[in-house]
Amino acid sequence: MKTTKTKSFIGFLIPLGAVLLALAIGAVMLLSLGANPISGYATMFGAAFGSVEGFSETAVKSIPLLLVGVGICIAFRANVINIGGEGQMVMGALLSTSVALIFPSVPSLLLIPMVLLAGAIGGAFWGSIAGALKAYFNVSEILSTIMLNIVAVQFMNFLLRGVMIDPGELTRGTGIPQTMRLTENADLPILLEGMRMHLGVPIALFVAFGAYILLWRTAMGFRLRSVGYNPHASRYAGISVPRNVTAALAFRGAMAGIAGAILVFGSESHRMVTDGGSTGFTGSAGFNGIVVALLAGLHPLWSIPSALLFGGMLVGANALQRAAQVPSALIIALNGLIVVFVVSSEYFKQRSLQVGRVALSDDESTETQGKNNE
Amino acid sequence: MDGDIFIQILVAAIAAGTPFVYAALGELITEKSGVLNLGVEGMMLVGAISGFIGMAKSGSLLVAVLCGMTAGALMALIFAVLTLTLMANQVASGLALTIFGVGLSAFLGLKYTSIALPGVPELHIPFLSDIPVVGRLLFSHDILIYSSLVLFGFICWFLYKSKAGLILRGVGEAPKSAHALGYNVIGIRYLAVLFGGAMAGLGGVYLAVAYTPMWVEGMVAGRGWVALALVVFASWRPLRVMAGAYLFGGITIAQFHIQGFGIEIPSQLLSMLPYIATIIVLVLISRDQKSIRLNSPASLGLTYHPNN
Helix, strand or coil: CCCHHHHHHHHHHHHHHHHHHHHHHHHHHHHHCCCCHHHHHHHHHHHHHCCHHHHHHHHHHHHHHHHHHHHHHHHHHCCCCCCCHHHHHHHHHHHHHHHHHHCCCCCHHHHHHHHHHHHHHHHHHHHHHHHHHHHHHCCCHHHHHHHHHHHHHHHHHHHHHCCCCCHHHHHHCCCCCECCCCCHHHCCCECCCCCCCECHHHHHHHHHHHHHHHHHHCHHHHHHHHHHHCHHHHHHCCCCHHHHHHHHHHHHHHHHHHHHHHHHHCCCCCCCECCCCCCCCCCCHHHHHHHHHHHCCCCCCCHHHHHHHHHHHHHHHHHHHHHHCCCCHHHHHHHHHHHHHHHHHHHHHHHHCCCHHHHHHHHHHHHHHHHHHC | CHHHHHHHHHHHHHHHHHHHHHHHHHHHHHHHCCCCCCCHHHHHHHHHHHHHHHHHHHCCHHHHHHHHHHHHHHHHHHHHHHHHHCCCCHHHHHHHHHHHHHHHHHHHCHHHCCCECCCCCCCCCCCHHHCHHHHHHHCCCCHHHHHHHHHHHHHHHHHHHCHHHHHHHHHHHCHHHHHHCCCCHHHHHHHHHHHHHHHHHHHHHHHHHHHCCECCCCCCCCHHHHHHHHHHHCCCCHHHHHHHHHHHHHHHHHHHHHHHHCCCCCHHHHHHHHHHHHHHHHHHHHHCHHHHHHHCCCCCCCCCCCCC
C-alpha cells in the first residue's frame, strides 16, 4: 500500500506528462509548418500568461471551460456521461438573453442575478430532457445529448435570424445572426480597469469551490458519488439512483447554462452572436470542458489550473496566428491529443500504484449496473 | 410530374443515406466484437479530408478511397491501442478520438477549403439505366453507392454464414469463453476496430468526394453520432442498419423538399428534423429493454483483461 501522498503526487505528475507529450507532438507539427517551435511556444505562453492583460484575457477565456468542466466533474462522478454541454450553453444563453431583452430597465444589482439564474434554468432544462429520457425510457444519454446539441444550435439560429435579431441588422440588410446590444444593466462589471477580467471570473471560481464542497462535504455529494461508484449497493442502501442521475444532469446543465449566460453578458460586444456554424456561439467550450475535467482527474479544484491551461492555449493560439501565421486549428488538434494522452495515462497511473485490480472491479460494477438498469 | 419528384427524392435519399451505411456497418462490426467506439464522428472527418486530399492530388477515386480508409483505420488504431492494449475506458477514449479528429481534420484541411472537386460520375449501365422508373431508381448511382451494397452483402454473409463471423460474435458475447477456447480476443477486437475505422473513413470520403465534392470544416455535421444511434436503432442487425440509414437519408432530403410543396416552415426548424427523429426513434427502441438486452453484444463497452 502506497501512501495517499505518493498517490496524489503521481496523480499530478501523469497529466503533466500527458500535456508535455502533446506539446512535443505539437512542436513537430509546428516544424512541419515551417515555424520555430521554441519561439512559437514562447509566443503562445507569453501572450497567455506573460502579462497582466494577457492573463486577464486567459482568465476570461477559461470561464466557460471551467464551468462546463466542473459540471462534467459532477456528472461523470455520478457515472453520467453527458456530452450535451454545447446545447445546454446555447439554451442557457438564449433564456438569459431573453430575460435581458424583456426587462432592460431592471437595475444591475437585480438584473445580473436574474440573467445568471435564467442561464442556469435554461441549461438545466435542456439537460433534464436527456435526464428524463434516460430515467423513463432508458435512452443512452450520450446519444440523446448529442442530438439535443444539434437541435439547440438550430433553434438558436432560428431565433437569432428571426425574432431576436438586431433590428439594425435588418435595416442595414447585413443579416448577421446576432441580437442588438443588450441592456447595460446586465453587463458583467469589469474588475480591472481597462482589461477584460470581469465578474464572471470570481463567479466561476466560486462555482468550482461550491462543487468541491458539494461533492465531498455534503450528503448529497456522497449520494452522487456513491451512485457513480456502485449503483447496485447505493440502491441497496436506500439511495434513489434515477433521482441522483437526474440531479447530476441538472447540475451539469445549470453550470453549462451559466457559462452560456456569462459568454453573452461578459462579451465585448454585449450581444448574443453566432456565425451559423455548430460551434459559432460556444467556440466548442461545451466539448473542451470535457477535456478540462478529464485532465483535472474529475476534480473541481484541479479543474481551475486545467481550465487556465486550455484558456491560455486559446489566447496563445490567436497570438501565434498573428505572429507566425500558424493556424489555430493546430490548437484544437493539440487539445484532442492531450485528451488522448490523459486517457491513456490512466493505465500507467493504475500500474504505478499497482491497483490494476481496482480498474477491473470498476468495470464489473458498471457491468452489473447495466444489467440492473435494464 | 409528381411521380418524377418522388423518384428524385428517393434517389437523393439513397445518396444521403450512403455515408450512414458505411459508417454504421463499420461500427456494427466493431460493436459485434464487444467494443464501443464513440469516435465515429472523428474518424469520418479525418477520412473525409484524407480522401479529399487524395482526390485533389491524384484525381483518382481509387486513391481517394484508399487514403480515406487508411486514415480512418489509423484513427481507429489509436483507439484500439488505448482501449485494447492500455485498457483505457472505451467511452472516454472514443470522445477523445472525436475531439482529436475534429481538430486534426480542420488542421489538415486548411489549404483545401476553397477547392471544388469534379465529383463522382454516375455509372451509366446500358439498357438498365434507361428503364423509365426503376432505371432512375436503381441504376443511376455512382460506384460508391453500389460498393456500399456489396459491403452490406458481404457483412450479412460474414456475420451469419462464415466461421470468422461466428468467432467475432462469440468474442463480443463472451470474451472469456472465446479466450478459453484459444481465440485471441484482443487480436480479433483489433481487427474489428480497424475495420470499423476504415468504413467510417470511407463514409467520410463519400461525403467529401461524391455527396458534396468540397471540403468544409466539420462537414460530417453529426452524421457519425447518428450512425452510432443507427446501430442501436437496428438492434445490431445489418438489414435494419440499411433500412435505418436510408430512412434517415430520406428525412434529411425531405427537409429540402417540404418547402417546395408550399409548406412554410423556417429552414432551421426543418434541419432539426433528422435529429428529433433520431431521439424519437431512440425512445421507441429503448422502451423495449428486453429486445436491446437480447440483441446487444453482451460484453459491449467493457474492458477485457486476458490475464485476469
